[in-house]
Amino acid sequence: MTAKFVLLVVSWLCSLHEISALGWIFPKEPIYREVNDSFRLQCTLDMTAGDAKGSNSSNLMFYRADEAVPTDQVKILNATTIELSVEHAVPSSNYFYICKLNGTKGVDLRSVYIGHKPQRIEDFRCRAPLWKEMNCTFTPEPNGVKTQYVLIFYVEPLMKNYSCNLQQVPNSPLKQCIIPSGDGYRVVYEHYNFVLSAENNLGTHVQSFKINNFDVVVPHQPTECSIDNSTITSHSAVLKWKVHRQYQTFKRSFRFEVKLFSMFHNKQWQLMDTANMNHSQTKYELPLSRLSYADTRYDVRIRMRTDSTVEDDDMWSNYTSCLFKTLSRQPDNPPDVADGIFENANDHLFLYWRELYEWQHNARTGFYYNITKLGPSGQIIEHFNRTRGMIQMRNIEDQNFTFIIHSANGDGLSAKSSVIFVPSKRHRPEKPEVDKLLSDSGKFTLSWKRSSSRSPYLVTSYTVFWCNTTSNSPNDCHGSINFTTVAANSTSFELSGAGSTLNFAVAANAGNLSSGMVWAACTATHKTDIGKLKTLWITEMLATYINLKWKPECGDVAHTGYLIYYCPISSPRTLGCKEPEMTINVTDKSLYYTRLDNLKPYVTYKIEIAMYSETHIGPRSEPLVNTTREAAPSPPRELKLRSVTNDSITLSWKAPEHINSGKMSYEIRYNNDTLRYYVEEPNSDVETTVPALSAFTLYNISVRALTIGYSNASKQLTVRTLVGQPEKVAQLSSTINGDSNLVISWRKPSDTAGCVEFYELKLKTEQTVIYKRRGNQCQLRQENCKNTDTKSYQFLVRAVNVIRNGTDFEDLSCEERWSELQNRWPNLVSQSTECDGGGMDSRASIFASEGFELVYGPWSDPLASWCTKENNVSLKSTVSIIMLIAIFLMLWFYFKMKQICQVKVIIPDGLNDKTSSGKPDILGSGGRIIFIDQSSNHASSIGSLKKEIYGKEQNQCLLQSSSSSGCGESVGDLSGHDQRSSLEYFSNSGAFEDDSTSFYDQEAERQDLHGFSDEPSDMIDSQLDGQLDSTEGVPDFEANGENRSPDSPILSEVKPKASTTAVPLTVTSGYVPAPVAVNPSKAPINSSGYLQLSTLVNSGGMTTSSDVFSKSANAKMAATPISGYVTHKQLSAYGQHLK
Structure with missing residues (x-):
């Protein structure tokens, strides 16, 4: 404030002429005075100054700011000097007294300070926030004389003085001193001594303050606020928290404040009693008991402070918080009811009860009321569940009923219940008659008439009911019903401050019997005594009219007619008319309906009805708001x-x-x-x-x-629409005209997207030329083929549109557009009928410069045309040559294949006399041989299978090349390979190979090359010498055949027995495989058509009787077996030897 004032004075002084150039003020130093002291100032005019000529002290005057001081404070001492005397100076932060000449020219100025000596500081205090530093503050006493403050402190027992820098607190009159840790503040020291010195021009004052460090610590906020879930019930929980670990050694205890808040606390925090708080070191625990609300979320806030004598609110820490939710439980109470809290209209029965508050539900969801209906003898008739405080039952019988009502939620029914007894009509007292219901400035008065004396029941009390309503039905309640009981001698009831729209009812009671509720039909006011119509409704509504009905029910109102007010409104909330209100006057009081015509579709109207008499108009009914039906709109x-x-x-x-x-x-x-x-x-x-x-x-x-x-x-x-890109021109066509010229023609695109001002024809030969044509055909002269080296032509056509946006050109018709283009470029397109005539006008290149643009369609598919010349080979000749070459190649291939097909396979004569196969019928796994009885009915089918398998193997062995190792190897050779099962031999039939060389010739050549002979081979191991076992491995064929079916094939398996010794084998170079079995037809042969080594070694399985087996076994033991390929003569000799 002082700085602003100084700036204002300096700015004003700058506007004066020659400040302090005309004289001076004495004393020359600023003046400091206490309040109520006096002071004097003398202003002397320098007569030698140029502007002072012709002036004297009478032209001088003192001003404070821009106002002249009172004249009684100024006196003239001499011709050049005046004096200002001020008695009982008032406090001021700064006075500027200015001496002026003639009120405009400044002579000099002087500052005057009025204040007092430094005063005692009353609010010096210190705080140690978070026990990390100390912050001391005080409020300087307001003083017109500026005061300087100096603060020093020392800590007992240390007597060293520390200076504390005082600073102004922003936006506050406070001064503060912050002592940080390590710069004078020691957390372990308890007592701090402060000395505050205040000094100004009027005096000095020194004060001492002693601060207990531990008493002023502002602690950290509590930490780790939590609720143990295992401790939460519907009405209690255990709260836990901790304090900062640095306070374990703190020499003071703490006080805690715990408060709760929930949605049902009406925005008021609930303070909890901390007397039962327990703690251990830094851990604290507080049971929260008697919580009012079940299934409710609570917000818990905790703060702490040092337990000291300092009671200021700034000693509290910040809050810490946590949330928890109590468990739900069944409701504690049933709904409240009263005598007569039912209405029986015809055969409809309405029951009411006072609804519980939401916090009484003890559950946020699933709350309801359970109603049990009991008959006259107490039997349960049925159960009902409702969520509101009313139930309607239809077609009720006239008898005594008892209704038991429980509150309920998902946890069960309330332990207590409420009972409503509805007596039959003959047991009910007479209903009271509602006289009137008056309303005046929020005060309602309900009056009724007593029952007649002829009633057999003596009325003991009346029950008055009321509830808020939002409808025109007198017995409809919006929210819970309320009630009270009045004495039997009362006939009226007053209610204030309960709302503006209420429904009232009254019931007469006689002991536990009741007449039931009688609702007041309408409400009148004291000012008019003309009832406020409560019942009005819409019977029909369309887009342009509303049919309205109403029902007056206040019989004592002497009205003569009805006024209907209606208007369209902007919002149902404000109900303000957006157009002038209209009225309909119904003069016949017995007429209870009317029609509102000429309404606007889909407009919300407010409708009100007031009854009127000959003297005045009654109050309007509650507004009836509704919207007319929709209708078709007006045109856009x-x-x-x-x-x-x-x-x-x-x-x-x-x-x-x-x-x-x-x-x-x-x-x-x-x-x-x-x-x-x-x-x-x-x-x-x-x-x-x-x-x-x-x-x-x-x-x-x-x-x-x-x-x-x-x-x-x-x-x-x-x-x-504007011109666009034309479509692709369809396939071109060509014809020969009478002059033997080729005519190329095309059709207009199906979608031209414009006028198609011309076409571009692309003629492709050795070079490509593009021509513009107006028409859709041109002809090619045959002379062109003779005079050039051209062999063929290719023609492509595309349509072209011309646009010029933003001009009148786009508004022209197609003929006008073409005329415009012809005027600009006469030779734009070729006028010749020949494909190679005309050309492109060179001026077409300036299209873009004049604002025109060409829009090209895609090129058509090409049309090819060939020239016919004398020195060229015709197409027919070329095709004939190709066909002759093809025929020649086909004939050559035919004769070549015929020679290949005439090559035959020649079988040696030694093999022609074999009539049966030397292979076993079926060779089982593990070397077992399965024989098939040829006499069986299935012999033909099995024989065919054998023949097919054997045929494949024979073909493979007879037709393999000389380099094959599958069939040409000896038994000894086979023994060196991995042994394969008999099934593998059966499946190894191989594919047919076409070879014109005899198999035997190939085999003879191979053996000659490798030195094979009839002598035994050195490759056969001498360990094969031995004798065959004559008894093992012989099957009992007769036994095997005794139980077989006549229709089944006869199968016998001979399982070879492994021998400890083997007979020596000889490799021969004959032509046919050498069998070693007695019965050649049953000899096991491998998949290559030759005897297996196991067969020669284990030959006991080759006989069909024990006699034959014994004889052949002895013969084979003395014989030298043969193997490999043998001649027919060797084979016969070997057979004779075995016999």
Whole structure:
């Protein structure tokens, strides 16, 4: 404030002429005085100054700011000096006294300070926030004389003085001193001594303060606030928290404040008693008991402070918080009821009860009321569940009923219940008659008439009921019903401050019997005594009219007619009319209906009815608000064209004047197509684009609005889209005219997208030339083929449109557009009928410079044409040559294949006399041989299988090449390979190989090359010498055949027995495989068509009887076996030897 004042004075002084150049003020130093002291100032004019000529002391005057001081404080001492005398100076932070000459020219100025000596500081205090530093503050005493403060301190027992720098607290009159840790503040020291010195020009004052460090510590906020879930019940929980670990050695205890808040606390925090708090070191625990609300979320706040004598609120720490939710439980109480809390109208029964508050539900969800209906004898008839405080039952019988009501939720029913007894009609007292219900400034008075003396029941009390309502039904309650009991001699009841729209009822009681409720039909006011109509409703409503009915029920009101007020409103909340209110006067008081005509569709109207008499009009009824039905809107307005392209049109229009609905859309009609456009704000203007249009097409466009029906169409716009790209020209065609010239023709594109001003013809030979043509054909002269080296022509055509946007050219017709182009470029296209005539005008290159643009369609598929010349081979000759070559190649291939097919396989004569196979029927796994009885009925089928398998193997062995190792190897050779099962031999048939060389010739050559002979081979191991076992491995064929079915094939398995010794084998170079078995037809042969080594070694399985087996076994033991390929003679000799 002082700085602003100084700045103002200096700015003012700068506007004066020659400050302090005309004289001076004595004394020359600033003046300091205490309050009520006096002081004097003398102003002397320097007569030698140029501006002082002609002036004297009478022209001088003192001013304070811009105001002249009172004249009684100024006196003239001499011709050049005046004196200002001030007695009983008042406090001021700064006075500037200015001496002026003639009120405009400044002579000099002087500052005067009025204040007092430094005063005692009363609010010096220190705090140790978080026990980390100390912060001391005080408020300097307001003083007109500036005071300087100096604060020093020392700590006992240390006597060293520390200086503390005082600072002004921002936006506060306080001064503060912060002593940080390590710079004078020691947390372990308890006592701090402060000395505050205050000094100004009027005096000095020194004060001492002693601060207990531990008493002023502001602790950290509590930490780790939590609720143990295992301790939470529906009405209690255990709260836990900790304090900062640094306070374990703190020499003071702490006080805690715990408070709770829930949604049912009405915005008031509930302080909890901490007397039962327990703690151990830094851990604290507090049981929270007697919590009022079950299944409710609680917010817990905790703060702490040092337990000291300092009681200021700034000693508290910050809050810490945590949340928990109590468990639910069944309701504690049933709903309240009263005598007569029912209404029996005809055969309908209404029961009421006072609803519980939400916090009494003890559960946030699933709350309901359970009603049990008991018959006259106490039997349970049925159960009901309701969520509101009323139940309606239809078709009730006239008898005594008892209703038991429980509160309930998901945890069960309340332990207690309420009972409503409804006696039969013959046991009910007479109903009271409602006299009137008066309302005056929120005060309601209900009066009724007593029952007649003829009633057999003596009334013992009355029950008065009331509830808020939002409807016109007298027995409808919005929220819970309320009630009270009045004495039997009372006939009225007053209620104030309960609301503005209430329904009232009264019931007469006689002991435990009651008449039931009688509702007041209407409410009158004391000022008029004309009832306020409560019952009015709409019987029919359409878009333009409303049929209204009402029912007056206050019989004592002497009204003569009805006034119906109605108007459209802006909002049901405000109910303010947005147009002048209209009225209908119904003069016949017995007429209870009327019609409101000429209404607007989909407009919300407010309707009120007031009864009137000959002298005044009664109060209006509660407003009845409703909205008329929807209707078709009026047409869209101001349809305009915004822009157009070759495939879209952008339109805009304004919304219909009358929308007549809450939602609306538009239908855009263009030629025979429509487009639906949806809007979110029906009253907003619309701008949209119609896409996917055809280029250079005339469209008739209109718009209709749609709600529940279509409006009339808007005005029609006729718009032509711009020129676009033409489609591809269809396949070209060619003909020969009478002059033997080739005529190339084409059709106009199906979609020209414009006028197609001309076509471009591309002629491709050794070089490519493009011509522009107006027409759709041209001809090629045959001489062109003779005079050049050209062999063929290719023709391609595309359509071309010309555009010039932003000019009148786009509005011209096709003929006018072409005339315009011809005027500009006469030789734009070729006028000749020949394909190679004409050409492109060189001026076409300036199209772009004059604003024109060519829009090219795609090239057509090429059309090829060949020239016919004398020195060229004709196409027919070329085709004939190709065909002759093909025929020659086919004949050569035929004869070649015929020679190959005539090559035959020659079988040696030694093999021609074999009539049966030497292979076993089936060779089982593990070397077992399965024989098939040929006499069986299945012999033919099994034989065919054997023949097929054997045939494949024979073909493989007879037709393999000489390099094959599958069949040409000896038994000894086979023994060196991995042994394969008999099934593998059966499946190894191989594929047929076409070879014109005899197998035997190949084998003989192979053996000659490798030195094979009839002598035994050195490759056979001498360990094979031995004798065959004559008894093992012989099957009992007769036994095997005794039990077989006549229809089944005879199968016998001979399991070879491994021998400890083997006979020596000889490799031969004969032509046929050498069997070693007695019965050749049963000899096991491998998949290559030759005997297995196991067969020669274990030959006991080759006989069919014990005699034969014994004889053959002895013979084989003395014989030298043969193997490999043998001659027919060797084979016969070997057979004779075995016999």
